Amino acid sequence: MTPEEALGRAAEAGIHQLRIPTPFAVGRVNCYLIEDEPLTLVDTGPNSGKALDELEHQLDARGHSIEDLELVILTHQHIDHLGLVEIIAARSGADVATIEAAVPFMESFGDRAEEDDQEAASLMLRHGIPEDVVFALQSVSRSFRGWGAKPKITRPLRDGEQLEIGDHRLEVQHRPGHSPSDTVFWDADRRILIAADHLISHISSNPLITRPLDGSSDRTQALVAYISSLRKTRELPAEIVLSGHGEAITDHAALIDKRFAGYERRAEKIEALIAEQPRTGYEIAQALWGNVAVTQAFLTLSEVVGHVDLLVNAGRVREVSDGDVTRYEATDEGASNPLLGEG
Numbered sequence: 067m068t069p070e071e072a073l074g075r076a077a078e079a080g081i082h083q084l085r086i087p088t089p090f091a092v093g094r095v096n097c098y099l100i101e102d103e104p105l106t107l108v109d110t111g112p113n114s115g116k117a118l119d120e121l122e123h124q125l126d127a128r129g130h131s132i133e134d135l136e137l138v139i140l141t142h143q144h145i146d147h148l149g150l151v152e153i154i155a156a157r158s159g160a161d162v163a164t165i166e167a168a169v170p171f172m173e174s175f176g177d178r179a180e181e182d183d184q185e186a187a188s189l190m191l192r193h194g195i196p197e198d199v200v201f202a203l204q205s206v207s208r209s210f211r212g213w214g215a216k217p218k219i220t221r222p223l224r225d226g227e228q229l230e231i232g233d234h235r236l237e238v239q240h241r242p243g244h245s246p247s248d249t250v251f252w253d254a255d256r257r258i259l260i261a262a263d264h265l266i267s268h269i270s271s272n273p274l275i276t277r278p279l280d281g282s283s284d285r286t287q288a289l290v291a292y293i294s295s296l297r298k299t300r301e302l303p304a305e306i307v308l309s310g311h312g313e314a315i316t317d318h319a320a321l322i323d324k325r326f327a328g329y330e331r332r333a334e335k336i337e338a339l340i341a342e343q344p345r346t347g348y349e350i351a352q353a354l355w356g357n358v359a360v361t362q363a364f365l366t367l368s369e370v371v372g373h374v375d376l377l378v379n380a381g382r383v384r385e386v387s388d389g390d391v392t393r394y395e396a397t398d399e400g401a402s403n404p405l406l407g408e409g
């Protein structure tokens with residue numbers, strides 16, 4: 067089955083992909099219209115006139131309007147997925163659903179995003195990212211916030227619950243990793259998984275360092291959480307996985323295995339760099355990718371810290387604090403396969 071055939075099969079099952087433009091490097095975001103009762107939109111696109119215009123056109127092409135929508139499901143907390151939700155809810159009166167753990171974050175979006183940015187800034191400084199880069203990134207992030215939204219969640223979802231949308235029964239499965247709120251929706255009857263950014267065909271979903279949804283300041287190990295979420299998804303007998311960006315996936319187990327192999331290779335590379343000499347997260351990122359664009363600094367640090375977490379958990383690397391900065395050094399012991407070692 068090609069990705070196009072997969073979309074065709076999903077459409078026959080009443081699940082239609084809408085591709086909404088975003089101003090971000092990732093390009094268009096895939097939203098999904100479930101033509102059933104209630105008429106349901108999974109993710110909305112960012113809060114921009116262009117996105118709203120395209121959403122209206124694509125709904126119209128299927129004989130619907132914004133006002134017809136009855137339920138909006140948000141797959142996770144990122145602005146390219148939820149930005150239009152306030153406008154849609156105001157115009158349609160639609161219910162807004164998301165995993166219950168994410169409700170406080172979403173309902174206080176602006177404040178929480180600011181707190182998250184502060185936390186991210188101190189984390190970046192601690193990992194050796196230069197101050198000017200950190201400040202530049204903070205202002206980029208603030209300027210992006212207008213594409214977000216602060217929805218009122220009228221339908222909190224429990225992990226494991228069955229969401230009935232007419233004759234579509236979707237099992238709600240919380241799959242933290244890419245973000246703490248990532249949730250996938252499993253249509254067991256049709257073997258279709260709506261996965262959003264949990265699994266993307268052409269890019270490895272970045273396990274972004276993000277504060278926990280309860281607002282506490284303990285850092286979660288995003289890649290560790292993501293790997294355990296991917297293991298669960300790998301077990302699903304899915305035939306079609308509908309992603310938040312790019313093409314539909316028809317071989318999710320093979321794709322997940324490829325991701326695991328990639329994490330292992332990268333962890334090995336990072337371990338070799340740390341064995342040469344103690345390094346900060348930023349120094350490791352530079353050794354791997356050179357001088358990346360300012361906007362990529364946090365993404366690459368998230369990648370590095372995620373992989374170092376695997377090595378630290380396996381006992382192969384330890385954190386040493388050097389004034390205000392954290393460096394990593396080799397322990398010359400520990401499990402030989404950090405990724406598979408923790409089962």
Ligand SMILES: [Zn+2]
Pocket residue numbers: 142144244245263
């Ligand atoms: Zn995302």
